[in-house]
Amino acid sequence: MTFAEKSLWATVATVSAVFLTYFAAALPVRNGTDVGPVRVVWFVLAVVALAVTQGVAHAVLAVLDRRTDTDERGRLIELRGVRNGAYVLATAVFTALCAAIVTEGNAIFVHVLLAGWVAAQLVESGSQLVLYRRPV
């Protein structure tokens, strides 16, 4: 397994762990409510936790695996993964806009958008992991 694949697994694991924890704490959100200070603090903590866990994970991987270089196949797979993630993110933005129209307050809109971003990250990394094992 290349450094790039290990890095992708680390991204999937950290994003999943951090935001599953966040959503477990923050959900459900009720219609007609706004994002309060408590949820803002949880969100900031989630972002900090994501940055720290990803930084530590990638530092450990870089120490264990000296070959961190990529090549044309890796770049092609990355581009396809980013494209797949962009489709999900665009869908999420449209869904969030619909949620903003049909709901009151900003809590549902914000959390649909955040969930869409998390899904886009997971699709981007997950599809790259699949592409590394299939003909490109």
Place this chain on the structure above:
Amino acid sequence: MGKRGGGLTNRVRELRDSAGLTQQQLADAVGVTRQTVIAIERNRYSPSLEVAFRVALALGSPIGDVFAYSAEQR
């Protein structure tokens, strides 16, 4: 042959074995990862023209001896 490999076939593994090179040594000589060499050998990835030339150069063979294209296989 992989479905996405099209009509491109190669003798990379055969020539690499003849040259006594490991996959990692060939990868280092070409400037790609070992996984890309594996994918090329298994016809799961069609390299760019530049990488194809570098593979041929590393194996000491003309590119036509290393890679072949058959329109019938597409």
